[in-house]
Every structure is written in structure tokens, then in C-alpha cells.
Amino acid sequence: MLFTGITRTFSTENEQQYETIGAFWAEMENKYDCTRLRGLGYNWTLGTIEYVIGLTDGYAEGSDCTVILPDEGWTEVRGRTENLGHIYDGIYKDGALSYEIETFDPDGNCRILYSRSPEGYKRICRATEKDLDEILKLQYLAYQSEAALFGTDDIPPLKQTIEEVAEEYRRGTILKMVTKDGRIIGSVRAHAQNGTAYIGKLMVHPDYRGCGLGSTLLSEIERYCSGLRYELFTSTRSTDNIRLYRNAGYEIFDQRAVDDKLVFVYLEKNKPI
Incomplete structure (x- = not known):
């Protein structure tokens, strides 16, 4: 699929203190060398879009990686890369997610695009x-x-x-x-x-x-x-x-x-x- 490289994950303390994703991003850049917001997945069980934070340029297919659920108060969970996509270049702009993100359905048959609003969904x-x-x-x-x-x-x-x-x-x-x-x-x-x-x-x-x-x-x-x-x-x-x-x-x-x-x-x- 889309993934190469090896996944590394991190833990954060007091995720609730971050009021915006921009503040969260800034803290991660200070705390971890070369941190990048790398992708998202759609959790087909919870029905939520999950942002993925990684310390490398890609993910190994089938490996675990850390995902962050903004709607769940920045709760850290574990995800599988089969359901993760990559974020387009330039998606992180001025401290806010302002562009579209892509992933695939569970069977890998359809490419799915998301933006921050529900009407941003495209398949x-x-x-x-x-x-x-x-x-x-x-x-x-x-x-x-x-x-x-x-x-x-x-x-x-x-x-x-x-x-x-x-x-x-x-x-x-x-x-x-x-x-x-x-x-x-x-x-x-x-x-x-x-x-x-x-x-x-x-x-x-x-x-x-x-x-x-x-x-x-x-x-x-x-x-x-x-x-x-x-x-x-x-x-x-x-x-x-x-x-x-x-x-x-x-x-x-x-x-x-x-x-x-x-x-x-x-x-x-x-x-x-």
C-alpha cells in the first residue's frame, strides 16, 4: 500500500492541556526531534477520524502506530497501518489542519478523502x-x-x-x-x-x-x-x-x-x- 519505513511512537503527558492542534504540534516539535504529523486513519469500530503522529517518514505495512483522537481529548490509542493514509504536502498550515487527507477503505478498493468538516468526505x-x-x-x-x-x-x-x-x-x-x-x-x-x-x-x-x-x-x-x-x-x-x-x-x-x-x-x- 502506501507505507514504507518503520514506525516509532511516543507518549505524551497531560494531553488535555492542549487547546488546539497548533499548540499540540508546537509542543511535539519542541519535545521530539523531527516530529511530523504523518497521517490519519478511519476507525471503523468507533466511527472516528484518527490523526497519526510519527517520528519517521513512513509506516511499515501491518505495523502498530500511535494515533491521537482529538474528539476523545487527545487520548492515545494503538492503530494498524492497514487503515491509515498519508497527509498531502502542505496540509499543516498556520497551526491548523486546513486541507484534505486520504486513506483507503478496509478492503483497499476505494480511496477516501477527508477534510475537517463532514461534507469534506469524498470517495x-x-x-x-x-x-x-x-x-x-x-x-x-x-x-x-x-x-x-x-x-x-x-x-x-x-x-x-x-x-x-x-x-x-x-x-x-x-x-x-x-x-x-x-x-x-x-x-x-x-x-x-x-x-x-x-x-x-x-x-x-x-x-x-x-x-x-x-x-x-x-x-x-x-x-x-x-x-x-x-x-x-x-x-x-x-x-x-x-x-x-x-x-x-x-x-x-x-x-x-x-x-x-x-x-x-x-x-x-x-x-x-
């Missing part, structure tokens, strides 16, 4: 045939911003039919990102051919953009297609998309003009050696 897993109509409606909405770049709705994502989406579903993988109430707010798809995973239709609902969900969907479809070379394309006018892909390790290797207005840029990411 990524495979779409089913029943989801395709909702995903296509999301596609029509999400690609309006792309159409605006060209001043026309005459772009392929806005002309795709449900039959074409169903064919992509049959020959590849379509992932969905859903909220706690079951709404699909993101999706991505891919199919593998001759050692390459061709990734496309990466989309996030306009109301949920700007918080890293596109990058999360991209990394998750890569996980489903692990061990392959990755390839995708976008319009040369889609500078935000190009920046997202390059930040994820993709490099431009080709450009192809469809007409005098539409030019596609192709990016690739080679499989790890």
Missing part, C-alpha cells in the same frame, strides 16, 4: 454502468470552461454520446469521485493498449475546483494502471490542465493541429524503472 472508486449517465452530465458541465476558451460548444467532450461513454466503460476503467451524499463530482477514465495507459476525460465539478481533486483523480487512475507508461492530451489553450499534468510528472512529447484553432498537446509519463 474514489470504479464507476458502474448505472453511473454513466450522471458522469456524462458532469462532463457536459465540466467542459463548459474548455468550450469558453474557443468560444464554441463544438468540442468533442460536449458532443460525446452515452453510447460512446458506455463503449469506453467496456474497454477500460472509469473512476468516479462521490461526496458523502452520493453525488458524483469528479471522474477520469483510461484504457490500456500495448503497454500504455491512455488517460482522458479528467473532470471535476466547477464548484469543487481549486482544491487538488484533479490531481488526486489523476494519481488514482495511475494506481489502477500501475506499471504502464501513461499518455494523455489536452488543448494548447488549456494552460491549467498542462500545469496540472506537468506538476504530476508528465512531459510534452508532441503537438497535433486539428484545425487553425484547435491544437492538441500530448504528454507522457514513463513507467518507473
